[in-house]
Amino acid sequence: MKGQIFEIFGFLILAIAVIGVILMIRYFMVGSFGKTYSAMAERHVYEEVHAGVNSIFFMTEEKSGRSMMELVGLAAYMGNDTINFGPSIGDVNVVKELEWRLDALYGKNHWHLQAKYPDITPDVQIVMVLDASASMCYAVKEISMKMPALIESFVRQGKRVTATLYILPGGANCCNGYKLQCANQFNETPYFHCRGITDIESSCDTKTAKGAGIQTEEDYGNGIACAIEAGPVEEWNPMSVKLGIVISDELPVGSECFGNSRLGCCPGQDYAEQRKSLEAGIKSAQKSKIPIFTIQQIDYIDEQRTQCGTCCQVGSGEQPLDLQCACTDMVTQYHKDMASATGGDTFTLDSVSASDLTDKINQIIVRAKPIRKPNLEVGSPVPLDKNTRVVEVFVPVTVSGVYTKALVTQWS
């Protein structure tokens, strides 16, 4: 009897063990199934989001006949929400087109789209205006010797920089053997050009109220306005970073006290013509959204001597000595006004080292940044406390071979 009871218990324990093992296996399998089902459910939701994004990007915008992928690529590249397809089609607002589509698909405040500006170095285009009074002889020599090579060095590094130097009217002979004009002094390259400002004066709309146009060899206010209007030799590229550079040591139009027998700066005097010229330059730069960088030439003429008031023989007589020095502070103020009003900066040459002027220009080019929105962003900010799904789409832009990435984030 005892043996039978042990036997039954033995079978019972065996049965419980087998059932336990089976239940364990089933538990893990069911657990695994639970996870699988959970993953499948999430997968379905993600696929829904993914399919939605695909359908949005494959859609054609009715007005322009362009795919949404194309519109997103264009808006991201151009840094503009609105794209103008010409008078026949008009403007297409990409943000609005995305908004109503994605709202309909995922619901308002449940999505966010971001397409970054593609990873490309934008072209830099520079128009420079050089004061052509005799005190700028130092600058013309330096620019002639160094500027083409500086521009080439950027190009060799893969940054496409082009510069057009416009020299104000004058053409005086310098004691260093140079002339304040372009002819025969500048090596034209595909990236660097020199032109007399009078060459473009007819094509720019900078006539003063008197209709005098660019008035003097120092009229860099009207000069830069003209240069901006006419553009560089290769014409403005709408996608480039555009810069204006002014190099002078006097007030625009000149520091002389007009109508006053005294030569030299006239502190406290109302420099009406100078202010008008300055404002013409500022207005043109603001209209075209081009920052102006000013380089204030140090106040000496003879590079062999560094103190103010030195001079060399120019043309038929000596240049006035005190003019540039006496007006230094006022010139600095004018330069600051021009730079701050246009988003640029001021530089003052602080040595006669051969590379000082080109160093300053180099700094300006290195610091050049595009004035544009860095991303195309649409939708609500992505919440940090919610489960989000992100779909990534490669979007080509109009620069051959370049893509950007659009990230669409969705949450419940």
Next chain:
Amino acid sequence: MKGIAYATIVIVALIGVLMLSLWSYNQLATGSGYSFAYQQRTKEDISNANLEIAKRFLTQDLVYSSQEASIDIAANGGTAATTYWYCTDPTPPTTDEVNYALGSSSQSFLNAYVTGLKESKIAESQLSVTEYGCAAVKDPGKASCILNGESCESFKMTATQGGTIEVKTPAQVTYSGNLDADINSNRFYWLYYKLYDDTKNNMLMRVISDSVRAQCTGPQTMAQKVEVAIQAVCKHYEDIFKEVPQYVKCEYEIKCINTANPVSCLNFDCKRPEFNQQFCYNTASAAGNDVFGKVFDNFGGKVVQAQGSSIAGVNLKIKLTDNKYNIPTSKGMKPLVWNVWAALDIGRQECRPIDK
């Protein structure tokens, strides 16, 4: 006996439980098999979805490439380099020349996108695409463009011979096929066919001759008279693209003009070598274009020859800007610009008889 009966009951129960467990295990195993298959399928679905996106952006690449190429080729005057439509005589680019240039340029741009994709860190781990060996243009044809401008505002581009797309993760899928794209809102061929037809009739020289003749007794210098004639040419070009509102604007740039020594402006080689390039596809690019080309090749007596001695040599660039549509390019949204270069030897004209 009683013990044996209990043992039997337990054994039977155990066997029953085992059978039940085996059955349920079998059921579960079948389910997990489906689950495995499903997961595999999901990977393929993701790859297929990525493949569809790749096909989509490659098609977009083709659209951009064709648009950029159309801007470049039109700016060159119809071929890959500066194209003289008048090299003393009319020498407009034939349809084959234009289609070949547009196709080749589009192919280059498209393959730059393919290369860009290879070099892109964001794409290299996920997919690869081989370069395309051919991009073929199908233009709307002369009939569509001359008779009805509305139906000549687009053309088709096909990329073939390559373009195998391989998506590597999460599952490997490949696709090999052609890309087709409609290039809309682009009047490249409308301007081309109209200009071609105009040049076929040597209209530029006719307009210049008429204008110079009309100014016969004027006090202006010959150079001034020729410039007035060139202004009349611009007016003529705007007239052949007349529409409301007027979208096509004409400008000109006189590269050289010499009345004392006309040859000095014409002393360069403006003739293109005969077109003998092989298309990368077999069939002709556009219906009717061959016939059109042959008609043009036989000018018959249409060319206006200089009457008497030469009065001026002119090297001229005429710029026709179509402002109807802005086309997406690497330099932003740009209108299409067709440049027509002309090297002209203008002959002396008989004065009109004075009306009494």
